[in-house]
Amino acid sequence: MTVRTVAFDALAPETHEEVLQKVFAEGDIDLVLLAFGVLGDQYADEHDPMAAVRVTRTNYVGAVSSGLVCAQALRTQGHGSLVVLSSVAGERARRANFIYGSSKAGLDAFAQGLGDALHGTGVHVMVVRPGFVHTRMTAGRQPAPLSTTPQAVAVALEHGVRRRARTVWAPPALGPVMSVLRHLPRPLFRRLPG
Secondary structure, three states, rough: OOOOOOOOOOOOHHHHHHHHHHHHHOOOOOOEEOOOOOOHHHHHHHHOOOHHHHHHHHHHHHHHHHHHHHHHHHHHHEEEEEEOOOOHHHOOOOOOHHHHHHHHHHHHOOOHHHHHHOOOOOOOEEEEEEEEOOOOOOOOOOOOOOOHHHHHHHHHHHHHHOOOOOOOOOOOOOHHHHHHHHHOOHHHHHHOOO
8 A cells, every 4th residue: 555645734725626636636535534623722812813713724614625625526436435523522612612613613514514415426424523532632631521542533433434424423422422511501501611
């Protein structure tokens, strides 16, 4: 197996079509993993609108731009899976990370709509909603309940693609937990730890 890297800038959506079309021109692709994510610094970003914009442009605008290009290429070839790495933070924005969470909520809604638009084309779209994952991005942060590893997320992703799932939670227990939290009255939700 040969692995090749291609320079790609999430913050330069005007280049995405050219770069990704070259990749797809080399042959059929079975799976595209859209993994865009910077956490930012919530407190600092609230006081620096341009820093907040950078988080949202990376997590949302970059993913939307490249997601549309990849979706069209997969539709043209008539098969393939587009896997979008969202976040449990997108389910309901919390005070502690609402800039990041809102960018993932937008991405999540985009991916669900894109999946509906591609229904019947042979292209499978799946949203992966991991919770706290032990990575460089979360290093030094207090792990949240039900935290997981990149390896566990990869296994959940693989099983989801094989089942042609539309949504995958990692770990799976987050699905029911977030269903409860999503419907929790706002005054109670505000009392939850950050």
